[in-house]
Amino acid sequence: MLFIEALNRTSTKPTDRRILSRGKSRLFISSKDSVALSSAANQVKEIHVDANIKEPLTASSSIFANLLEHVLHYLIQSNLKVYSPEELELDQKDWQLFLQVPPIGMNDNAPKAGYGAPAIKNHPPAKQLIFHIPVKPAYGLATEMTLLMSPHKGSPEVPSFFYNLPKETRLAPLNTPYSPDFIEQQLTHYHILLDQDGEADQLSALYAQVNQSKLLEIGLPTAIRGLRIWKVRNKVLTPVILGDEKIGLIFIGHHKPIDSSIISEQERARQARKLYTKA
Incomplete structure (x- = not known):
């Protein structure tokens, strides 16, 4: 992810600090011989990223992307780079990605809908993780930024670090080329949701568009295949990073997602032929 030059000092820092807290979850109940749908099911919708x-990819969005990259390096123990579409030479081409927004508020402690007896759990419930990251300007003192990461409990499997890591972790400083005044104007608290419900090749629609030298023939770590990171704000999820087995990690936080219900039937049919469904 490139650091974009800061052209102005427009204040984006909120006047009040939101308290990091665990959101309340709505329970749903099922029995052995019946299936009950989660009340969160009506939250699921399809969006597309165009x-x-x-x-524009700004300095502020670049700082956010690099914060995410910094945390992923720590979690995955890898120096994988987060690319922007501009770095992949996609900014002058036409492409679309179709995604399903996951429901939020699911409770991992509640019984799952199904016909079998519930599985015996050998680990404590997954927890939210808080990362404190000192962001250093080109000179002067660092400004601490905080990233709250929630697990998406509807994913096939919640990553182990949500069980094994301490609730709060202080990471190494993130170096930036910006002035102290600009860093102090930025948001200091972010909430993201980590979801691994995507397909390993969820960026396959971009394979023909991207600079071919960026495609990797050797598989990337399984931890990023199908990875989706969503920015959480007022219970609204916006996709910011997608992981793929060939392209790797791509930042799309500056692309505004559109409700797919407004897409023409012809385009939806064309995209449907590309979908890979699991029985």
Whole structure:
């Protein structure tokens, strides 16, 4: 992820600090011989990310992307780079990605809908993780930023670090080329949701568009295949990073997602033929 030059000092820092807290979850109940649908099911909707519907990649969005990259390096123990579409030479091409927004508020402690007896758990419930990251300007003192990461409990499997890591972790400083005044104007608290419900090749629609030298023939770590990171704000999820087995990690946080219900039937049918469904 490139650091974008800061052209102005428009204040984006909130006047109040939101308290990091665990959101309340709505329970859903099922029995052995019946299936009950989660009340969160009606939250699921399909969106698409369009190449032409975006905001400029700013210094502020670059700092956010590099914060995410910094945390992923720590969690995955890998120096994988988070690319922007601009770095992959996708900014002058037409492309679309279709995603399902996961429901939020699911409770991992509640019984899962199904016909079998519930599985015996050998680990404590997954917890939210808080990362404290000193962000260093080109000179002067660092500003501490906080990233709250929640697990998506509807994913096939919640990553082990949500069980094994301490609730709060202080990471190494993140170096930036920006002035102290600009860093102090930025948001200091972010909440993201980590979801691994995507397909390993969820960026396959971009394979023909991307600079071929960026495609990797050797598989990337399984931890990023199908990875989706969503920015959480007022219970609204916006996709910011997608992981793929060939492209790796791509930042799309400056692309505005569009409700797929407005897409033409012809386009939906064309995309449907590309879908890989699991029985």
